[in-house]
Amino acid sequence: MERMFLTVLRMSAAGAAALLAVILARLLLKRAPKWMALALWGLAALRLALPLFIASPVSLQPRAVQRLFETAYTASRPVEEKIPEETGKTTAPAGMGETVWASDNTAPAATAPANTAPANTAPAATAPANTAPAATAPANTAPAVTEHSSAAPVHIPASTEDGGGPSALKIASVIWLAGALVMAGYLFACHFALKRRLADAVRADGNVYESERVQTPFLLGIFAPRIYMPFGLTEKQRGFVLAHERAHIAGLDHIWKPLGFLLLAVHWFDPVVWAGYALFCRDIEMNCDERVLRRLGPGSAADYTEALVELSAGKGRTAVGHPAFGETDIKERVSNMKSMKLYKKPALWMILAFVLTAAALTGCFMTSPMSGAGPDGEEDLISMLEKGYSFDDAVKAGLPAAEEGEAFVSGEDAWLDFMDSMNAGVTCSVRLFIRNGEEFSVNDLSFDGQSVTRLLYSKGGDGWICTEERFGELERTRDPVAGEFFTFFRLVGENGKTELLKLRHRGTERSWADLGGTFYDIDCDGVKELICLSSTVTGVGYIALDTYRGDELIATAWLIIDGRKAVFGMKDGRLCLKCGDELIPIGLEKGKYVFGENSRIEYVSQMVAPEEPPADAISMKNPILERRVRELMRLPDNYPITPGLLAGLSGISVWAEELGDISELELMTGLEYLDIANAADVDTDVIARLTGLTQLTLNNCGLKDISFVSGLKKLKAVFMNNNLVSDLAPLAELPELRALYIENNLVSDPTPLFKVEKLSCVCLSGNPLNEAGIDALAEYVREHHDPEYGDGEVRFETEPARPRLSEMEHWELLDALRGLCPDMSEEDLEKAAGWVGLLEEDIDMQYPSDVCFDKAHWIFTRVQEAVREYYGLFRELNLALRGT
Amino acid sequence: MDTPKIFESEYRFCDILWENEPISSGALVRLAGERLGWKPTTAYTVMKRLAERGVLVNEKSSVRSLVGRDEVRRAEIDELVEKRFGGSVPAFMAAFAGSRRLSEAELEELRRLIESMRE
Known part of the structure; x- marks a missing residue:
C-alpha cells in the first residue's frame, strides 16, 4: 500500500504541474472554443491517472524529485517485499513489451545473419549474483560486495522503522486510502440514492423523465443516461433543456464527469486537483452551451440564457459527478455565451496556442526525466538507432554505457542500482549501451524478480535488429539438508548455461559446471555451499560467496587466488579482485571468465561470530581437531562451537602425526567422511564407534589390526595405503564396501574379499600377494562390480609403481x-x-x-x-x- | 373528508388507473412500466403509498380508485384558489383568463358550467 501511495503521490505531483499548466493555458484560451480547454484537461487527467512514467529528455519534472521517489520506492521495499509492484522503480514493463514486439515486427530476429549479431561476441548477460534474500537490506551484504552497496540509493528512514511502530509513510498511506475510499463511496452513494429517489419519475419520452423531486434538469447514469427534469416546463424551456442535455450525452460528459470525480477521489489531498476539477466542470458546461448554440443558431442565445437562469436560480446542487443544466457558475457561462463567436472559426493564434500547449503538456509533463534506470519509450529505439544515435550520444546523456571488457564510460550508478535491485529480488530494468571496438549494441535488460530478459539491439545486415533472450531462473533457496546454511549459487554464462570454471580445492579439481545450480559441498567440510558467480554483459564480474542462516549473514566468503585472499576492490571505476597488493581486473574474454593469468581459485569463507554465544557452547579439548573444525566451517577463533555445529559436519580431514585424543569426533554425529592420514597414534576404538562413516581414510597410520572397521557397516570406500595390514578378514563384514585402496601393506591372502558382494574397485599394489589369489580376486571383482563405483579392475603390481x-x-x-x-x-x-x-x-x-x-x-x-x-x-x- | 394530496408523478399513475379500473395489480404495474418507465418495484411502492392515503384500494389483486379524477382536480384547484387567490374564484378566473386567450367554444363551456353550479 505504501508503494501504491508513493505512486499516487508521484502521479499527483506530476499531475498538479500539468493541471497548473492547463489552468494557465485556460486563461490564454478564454476566448477560444471550450473543446480546446477540455482536450487539455484530458491530457492532464491522463497524467493524473496513469502510473506510467515515460522518460524524456525534455521533461520539466525535476530529476531530484524523481530521484526522491525512486529512493522512497526502494525504501518501501522491505515493507511489501512480496509483491514487486509493476510500477516499481520507473519501470514500465507493459510499455516496454509493446516496443519490443513492434521492433520484432519491423525486423524479425530470424532475418539477422547470425554472424553479424553481436550476440555471439557479447558476453553473457546474467542473472546476477544474489547476495541477499529479498528481505535483507543491502546493508547486510557481504563485505566482499560493499563497494556495490555504497553505490546503492540512500534509504529514507521509513524503511528502518518498520520493525517498530508504523512509519509515518504507513500512517500517511492509510489516511490517503481512507480519504480516497470515502470520496469514491460518496460518489456511488450519491448516485444510488438519487437513482432511488427518482424511481417514480415519470417517463415523458425516450430517456426523458419528469419528476416533482427535480428542480434543475440533469443527466444521470453512465450506460443509459436519463435526462431528468421538473414537471411543467414550458415547451421552450423543455426544448433548451433537451438540447443541452442531449449535447452532454453526445459529448459523453456524463462519463467524463464521474471519471474526473474518481480521479479527484484518488488525489483528494491535492488542492490543485480540486481546483482543476471545479474548473473542468465549468468548462464542460460551457462547452455544452457552445455546442447547443452552435446547433440552434445565435438567435436562440438570449432565450437559451433565460432558460438557463430560470432553471438554475436558487437551486442547490443535486449530486456530484452529474452534468446538470443549471449547474456551475451561471454568470461565467452567460458571459461565455455572450463572447462566443459562433459562426467564426477559431482564430489561427488560438489554434496555435492550443497545439503548443497540448504539445508542451505531452512532452514536458506527461514524461519523466530520462533515467538510466528505466527503459524509455520516448521513441522507438530502433528508429532512434537508425537515425544514427550513437554510443557517444548515450555517454553524453549520462546513460549506462560501457566499453566491452572495459570500464563504464558513464551511467555506472544506474547500472549498480540495477544490480542491487536484482540482488534484492526487486523488479528492475536497465538500458545499457555497449561498444565493442567498432560494434555498438544496446541491451535492454529487465528483471522480473525471477529471471532476466535481454533485448539485444544490434546492427544486422540491413539495419538494426532486436533479439530477445531469456536468462536462467534465479536461485533463491534454502539449503534443503542443513536448513540453516543459506547461500546462493548462480553461475550463468551465455544462454543461461553454467560456465565452466575450474575450482581448485586441496588438490582436487571440480568444475563448477558440474555443480548444476544445486547446493554442493565444495570444500568437503560437510556444509553445503552455493557459490554465486556471474558476469555481466559488460564483463564486469560480480561475485558473492556468502552464507546465510535464514536471513542473517553468518559467513563472508572470498576467493583465494594463487594462495592469496582476494577481496573486491574498485580501480578506475572498474571492479577488481584485490589479491595482496595486486588488483586483478575481472574480465570476460570470449565468454570465459578471466581472473588475471592462470589463476587458481579456491573457495574460502569466514563465519561471523554471533554477539551472544549460545548456551550450549563447548570448548574442544583437542586443539588440532578444533583448529581443523574452525578451518573447515570457516569459524573465526572467537566463534563459539556447539554440539549442534559439530553435528552438522559431514566430513573432516585432519593430518597430523600426533593427533592425540580424537574422542571429540564422536560429537560429529553426522560424520560420513573421515580422513586422519599420517597419524601415528590413531585411537581405533573411537573410529569403531563412528558408525555413520561411508568413507574412511587411514593412510600411513602404522595400522596392523583393522578389526575395528567390522562394525562400520555403511562404509563404501576405505583407504588404508602404506600400513602394516596383513589380515583383510574384518573387511569381509562390510556389505556396502565398493572401493578398497590398500597399497603397500603386508597382505598375502585376498580371499576374505570374496565375501564383499559389491566390491568394484580394489588396489593392492605393493603387497606380497600370491598370483593365484590375485587372479581369483580379479575374476571375482569383474563379476560383482558396481559400474557406478569402478570398472571392476583389480590393480596389482608386484613391482614398485615406479621403475628403478x-x-x-x-x-x-x-x-x-x-x-x-x-x-x-x-x-x-x-x-x-x-x-x-x-x-x-x-x-x-x-x-x-x-x-x-x-x-x-x-x-x-x-x-x-x-x-x-x-x-x-x-x-x-x-x-x-x-x-x- | 378531505381529498388526499396526490403528487404529480402519482397523478400520472392514477391517470392509468382511472382509465382502466378496475384492473388487476399486475396489469397496472405493466401499464406503469410501459407508460411511465417505472420498474415494477416502483409501481408497487407507489400503489401501496396511494392505498395508505386512501386514493386507491387493492383487493384480491384488483385495483380500483377511491377518489375520482375530477375530485382530485377539484381539490387541487380548491387548494390553489385558497392559497393564491384568498378563496376568490373570480380572482382566479380573471388571472386564468388573463394569461390565456379563450376561444368562443371554451367561453360557452364555462358559461354552461357556471349555470350548472347554480342549480
Missing part, C-alpha cells in the same frame, strides 16, 4: 634427475647419476669423504634428496619393513 632409477637407460636417468634437480648443471647431473645405484641400495648412506663442503658433497646430498623424493617416504618404509 638404476635400471633406466642412461639418458632416461639423466632426464629423471633433471626433473628432480632442476638447479643442477648437466655436468653435475652426470656426476649425480653415478650415486643413484648406491643410494638405491642404501638411501641413508653417508658421503664417503671427510671433506663435506665441496661441490661433490653438495651433489651427493642433492641426489640423495632426489632419490628419496622419487620413491617417496612410504616406499622406503615399506621396503624396510619387508626387509628387501
Whole structure:
C-alpha cells in the first residue's frame, strides 16, 4: 500500500504541474472554443491517472524529485517485499513489451545473419549474483560486495522503522486510502440514492423523465443516461433543456464527469486537483452551451440564457459527478455565451496556442526525466538507432554505457542500482549501451524478480535488429539438508548455461559446471555451499560467496587466488579482485571468465561470530581437531562451537602425526567422511564407534589390526595405503564396501574379499600377494562390480609403481634427475647419476669423504634428496619393513 | 373528508388507473412500466403509498380508485384558489383568463358550467 501511495503521490505531483499548466493555458484560451480547454484537461487527467512514467529528455519534472521517489520506492521495499509492484522503480514493463514486439515486427530476429549479431561476441548477460534474500537490506551484504552497496540509493528512514511502530509513510498511506475510499463511496452513494429517489419519475419520452423531486434538469447514469427534469416546463424551456442535455450525452460528459470525480477521489489531498476539477466542470458546461448554440443558431442565445437562469436560480446542487443544466457558475457561462463567436472559426493564434500547449503538456509533463534506470519509450529505439544515435550520444546523456571488457564510460550508478535491485529480488530494468571496438549494441535488460530478459539491439545486415533472450531462473533457496546454511549459487554464462570454471580445492579439481545450480559441498567440510558467480554483459564480474542462516549473514566468503585472499576492490571505476597488493581486473574474454593469468581459485569463507554465544557452547579439548573444525566451517577463533555445529559436519580431514585424543569426533554425529592420514597414534576404538562413516581414510597410520572397521557397516570406500595390514578378514563384514585402496601393506591372502558382494574397485599394489589369489580376486571383482563405483579392475603390481632409477637407460636417468634437480648443471647431473645405484641400495648412506663442503658433497646430498623424493617416504618404509 | 394530496408523478399513475379500473395489480404495474418507465418495484411502492392515503384500494389483486379524477382536480384547484387567490374564484378566473386567450367554444363551456353550479 505504501508503494501504491508513493505512486499516487508521484502521479499527483506530476499531475498538479500539468493541471497548473492547463489552468494557465485556460486563461490564454478564454476566448477560444471550450473543446480546446477540455482536450487539455484530458491530457492532464491522463497524467493524473496513469502510473506510467515515460522518460524524456525534455521533461520539466525535476530529476531530484524523481530521484526522491525512486529512493522512497526502494525504501518501501522491505515493507511489501512480496509483491514487486509493476510500477516499481520507473519501470514500465507493459510499455516496454509493446516496443519490443513492434521492433520484432519491423525486423524479425530470424532475418539477422547470425554472424553479424553481436550476440555471439557479447558476453553473457546474467542473472546476477544474489547476495541477499529479498528481505535483507543491502546493508547486510557481504563485505566482499560493499563497494556495490555504497553505490546503492540512500534509504529514507521509513524503511528502518518498520520493525517498530508504523512509519509515518504507513500512517500517511492509510489516511490517503481512507480519504480516497470515502470520496469514491460518496460518489456511488450519491448516485444510488438519487437513482432511488427518482424511481417514480415519470417517463415523458425516450430517456426523458419528469419528476416533482427535480428542480434543475440533469443527466444521470453512465450506460443509459436519463435526462431528468421538473414537471411543467414550458415547451421552450423543455426544448433548451433537451438540447443541452442531449449535447452532454453526445459529448459523453456524463462519463467524463464521474471519471474526473474518481480521479479527484484518488488525489483528494491535492488542492490543485480540486481546483482543476471545479474548473473542468465549468468548462464542460460551457462547452455544452457552445455546442447547443452552435446547433440552434445565435438567435436562440438570449432565450437559451433565460432558460438557463430560470432553471438554475436558487437551486442547490443535486449530486456530484452529474452534468446538470443549471449547474456551475451561471454568470461565467452567460458571459461565455455572450463572447462566443459562433459562426467564426477559431482564430489561427488560438489554434496555435492550443497545439503548443497540448504539445508542451505531452512532452514536458506527461514524461519523466530520462533515467538510466528505466527503459524509455520516448521513441522507438530502433528508429532512434537508425537515425544514427550513437554510443557517444548515450555517454553524453549520462546513460549506462560501457566499453566491452572495459570500464563504464558513464551511467555506472544506474547500472549498480540495477544490480542491487536484482540482488534484492526487486523488479528492475536497465538500458545499457555497449561498444565493442567498432560494434555498438544496446541491451535492454529487465528483471522480473525471477529471471532476466535481454533485448539485444544490434546492427544486422540491413539495419538494426532486436533479439530477445531469456536468462536462467534465479536461485533463491534454502539449503534443503542443513536448513540453516543459506547461500546462493548462480553461475550463468551465455544462454543461461553454467560456465565452466575450474575450482581448485586441496588438490582436487571440480568444475563448477558440474555443480548444476544445486547446493554442493565444495570444500568437503560437510556444509553445503552455493557459490554465486556471474558476469555481466559488460564483463564486469560480480561475485558473492556468502552464507546465510535464514536471513542473517553468518559467513563472508572470498576467493583465494594463487594462495592469496582476494577481496573486491574498485580501480578506475572498474571492479577488481584485490589479491595482496595486486588488483586483478575481472574480465570476460570470449565468454570465459578471466581472473588475471592462470589463476587458481579456491573457495574460502569466514563465519561471523554471533554477539551472544549460545548456551550450549563447548570448548574442544583437542586443539588440532578444533583448529581443523574452525578451518573447515570457516569459524573465526572467537566463534563459539556447539554440539549442534559439530553435528552438522559431514566430513573432516585432519593430518597430523600426533593427533592425540580424537574422542571429540564422536560429537560429529553426522560424520560420513573421515580422513586422519599420517597419524601415528590413531585411537581405533573411537573410529569403531563412528558408525555413520561411508568413507574412511587411514593412510600411513602404522595400522596392523583393522578389526575395528567390522562394525562400520555403511562404509563404501576405505583407504588404508602404506600400513602394516596383513589380515583383510574384518573387511569381509562390510556389505556396502565398493572401493578398497590398500597399497603397500603386508597382505598375502585376498580371499576374505570374496565375501564383499559389491566390491568394484580394489588396489593392492605393493603387497606380497600370491598370483593365484590375485587372479581369483580379479575374476571375482569383474563379476560383482558396481559400474557406478569402478570398472571392476583389480590393480596389482608386484613391482614398485615406479621403475628403478638404476635400471633406466642412461639418458632416461639423466632426464629423471633433471626433473628432480632442476638447479643442477648437466655436468653435475652426470656426476649425480653415478650415486643413484648406491643410494638405491642404501638411501641413508653417508658421503664417503671427510671433506663435506665441496661441490661433490653438495651433489651427493642433492641426489640423495632426489632419490628419496622419487620413491617417496612410504616406499622406503615399506621396503624396510619387508626387509628387501 | 378531505381529498388526499396526490403528487404529480402519482397523478400520472392514477391517470392509468382511472382509465382502466378496475384492473388487476399486475396489469397496472405493466401499464406503469410501459407508460411511465417505472420498474415494477416502483409501481408497487407507489400503489401501496396511494392505498395508505386512501386514493386507491387493492383487493384480491384488483385495483380500483377511491377518489375520482375530477375530485382530485377539484381539490387541487380548491387548494390553489385558497392559497393564491384568498378563496376568490373570480380572482382566479380573471388571472386564468388573463394569461390565456379563450376561444368562443371554451367561453360557452364555462358559461354552461357556471349555470350548472347554480342549480
